[in-house]
Amino acid sequence: MSAFLPESAAMHAPFQMIVIAVILLSIHMQMKDIIIIVMLSSAVMWGLAFYEIVIQTPQLIAENAVIFAVSFVLGIYETGYRDEKRRLTVVANYKKKEADAMKTEIAELNRENHEITEKIKEYKKFF
């Protein structure tokens, strides 16, 4: 769209929309893949600049910087979130294992207790 819309009227608005795609993709993709997509899109824009279809290149540098900065922030957030989730999952798994072990132990104690109670009942019946 940047190639077809007049730059004087629309500036680089179509290119700026890539930031929405970056945020949306960050939900499902790893940040390194998103950075590759952004770099490819930027390469296309810089190709247009090379052929002088887009002429305001200094502004393009600033816009690129903003898009990369947004990707960077999303990357930091995602890393923090994934680390925290992994940590909680590890703790939860450990607690589940611990609870399962405790359940087995309780079942074993119950079984032993039941056996002893049965024996006591037999003795009581005898006496």
Place this chain on the structure above:
Amino acid sequence: MKKVFENLARLFVFLAAAAMAASIFVLPSHTWWQPALFCSTFVVVGAYLLLGPMAGTIFLIYSTVLYVLAIFKAVSGEAQMIPVIAGLVILYISFFIVKKTADSSVFMLSSTQDQLKTLEGDYAAMIIEKKNLTGGLESNRVKLEKYIKLKEIYDSLSSEPDFSSKMRHILRNVIDIFHREKSISLFLTKSDKVMKVMADKKDDLLTGEPDVESLYLKNFDEFILRNRKSIIITDMDKEIRFKSEGDDSIRSLISVPVFVKENVVGILRVNSDQPGCFNQEDLRFLDIISSMVGRVLEEEKYV
């Protein structure tokens, strides 16, 4: 390292926010306004994710004000309207997507934390259950051990030649089941066979008496004979039903009637010179011993 990057990103959020405002008023060319205002996307997204939802919302309002100023400038012909409106739309769309993503992340984390708390609660309950169960099991083991000993005593009775040695054998061995320093007494009150068997851990003694009065039964013994009920006294000094006698060394006791068929033929009593030595479980156990004694008396045709 991650913390350093996070703090740098936070710093850049503030710097970019300040630079945006300056660019509207300071930059001479309107062609720079749109890239400068585009910084607001980074400011709002960065603030929301790194500083929290409140900061994100404040920066959204701040950016909106700057965009409104840019719109006024566009209306006055200083800039193009379309890129400014497009920038504003991009900003709001970005904000709402980030908000939704962050909210869902927070929800996921909090639900995992809730799950953790539930697991911790369940585990704490299981610890208590295990503790109770272990206590119960330990007490049942002790109980079973007592029953096994009692059965052994009963089984070995056949090797005893006569009635008196059987009674002495029972009492001498039974007192071993009740730990600590205690003694056990059996009073048989049948009119023609009045006797007393006493045993402690060291010795046992069987004495025949001419009549019931010669047994010198205490008030609680008479109570049992009269009412055919078991009693437990945890501390004689605090007892209000029965008065202790002057030279009495009994502080706590359990005592049960001995039945042969329907008739009360005696009393079985375990006492200690220490208070609080017995509980209901001991009383129930003594009741079983009494029925065993009753069975031996029946077999020996005591009645």
